[in-house]
Amino acid sequence: MTAFNSLLKQGPARQGLLICFLLICLDQITKQTVLMQxxxxxxxxxxxxLDFVLIWNTGISYGLFDSSGMAGRIILSVLGLLITLFLLVQMVRATGKWERLGYCLIIGGAIGNIIDRVIYGGVIDFISFHYENYYWYVFNLADVWISLGVVTILLDSFFLSGKTTDEA
Structure with missing residues (x-):
């Protein structure tokens, strides 16, 4: 654990945690606004x-694996936390700026959705894109962060591959 603590004291890891925290706050502020409005x-x-609607997602991405019961809520929350801890270690170990940002985006989004699941039993989704009678899945900012994080890590690994280290 002391090795992990010493890694967190380094500048880039600290910056990464700050970014995660800011993303979580922005996600939660938008969700609380939706709940109030x-x-x-x-x-x-x-x-x-584009419409704003209030939808409760008790499953995972796009409502898959609906688990509205307490056992499902606990399982999805614990699984989400374990994956987030793994991603946190990857973020701290990341040597590239874009790779670290990708992990920050995924972590911020994951924790934002885990908070909803723990407090409300489901994730608050509210962004609804549509064209005429075709509606895309309803999602939230945390989902956007996660998707952008995955794309950022993929772009970094395929096109930048270490060219954006912290020393550069």
Whole structure:
């Protein structure tokens, strides 16, 4: 554990944790705003292709593996925390700026959704893109962070592969 603590004292790891914290805060602020402003029957048109709605996702990505019971809630929360701890170690070990940012995005999004699951029993989703009668899945900022994080890590590994180290 002391080795992990010494890694956290280093600048890039500290910056990574700060980014994670800011992403979690932004995600939670938007979700709390939605809870205060939108009921489950409301649909607020923001743009012709974008609405805000309140949807409770008790499963994982896109509502897969619905687990609205207490056992499912606990299993998904613990699994999410274990994966997040693994990603945190990867973030601390990352040598590239973009790779670290990717891990920060995924961690921030994962923790934002875990907080919802623990407190409410499901994740608060509210962003709904659509075109005419075709509606995409409803999601939240944490989902955006996770998706951007995966894309960032993939782009870093395929195109930058270590060219953005902290020393550069």
């Amino acid at each position: 939108i009921s489950e029957i409301d649909r607020i048109a923001v743009l012709p292709i």
